[in-house]
């Protein structure tokens with residue numbers, strides 16, 4: 566699996582996965598194109614054998630103290646193998662490199678898989694937005710991560726940051742951007758090295774059913 570910065574040329578494959586992953590509330594092509602083009606964040610794609618298997622994005626204004634996970638999705642037949650966690654790690658590392666100290670996200674209260682991933686990385690629930698997701702009327706769970714603590718728990722954030730900077734290379738799809746290619750190990754290897762899971766907060770969401778629908782997360 567290869568993680569690299571998304572380019573405009575990835576838009577069609579990203580949108581195909583977007584629509585498959587979030588059938589009731591997929592972003593529009595224009596929204597996604599604007600996200601990919603924004604200098605205030607980073608989108609990453611997971612590529613295998615030339616095919617897009619996942620994508621995710623983080624908004625992290627350079628020098629800002631906080632960041633937001635915008636979205637993350639893995640192809641249905643590639644889930645449960647550590648790819649989502651690897652993608653999330655890449656986004657969090659990017660946010661830290663841009664100076665963020667905290668990361669926020671929103672996730673549907675009926676999405677236990679994504680919630681479990683976030684909690685296991687140390688995200689804690691800080692608020693709920695009742696009936697935020699319409700037309701379904703599902704609550705949004707607002708979560709926050711202490712990114713400085715997360716990076717410290719990873720142990721080698723400084724070394725990894727240096728390595729990543731060394732791996733910057735011209736982006737073949739967009740001459741104005743930079744691409745970072747990150748070769749990862751076997752699926753699951755990254756998950757195995759993840760920091761100890763943080764205890765679920767007492768007010769942790771109690772998702773009622775699995776969902777493949779997206780929140781703003």
Ligand SMILES: CC(C)(COP(=O)(O)OP(=O)(O)OC[C@H]1O[C@@H](n2cnc3c(N)ncnc32)[C@H](O)[C@@H]1OP(=O)(O)O)[C@@H](O)C(=O)NCCC(=O)NCCS
Nearest residue numbers: 637638639644645646647648649650672678679681682782
């Ligand atoms: C959420 C998503 C990105 C996770 O990606 P993934 O590659 O399947 O996740 P991973 O294999 O890296 O697993 C990471 C953690 O997620 C949780 N998880 C994964 N699959 C799970 C399942 N079937 N049931 C419960 N928890 C699960 C676990 O906490 C897991 O950690 P563990 O393997 O140490 O137990 C993926 O399921 C997805 O794309 N879902 C649809 C889109 C979506 O809901 N995106 C999030 C919007 S906020």
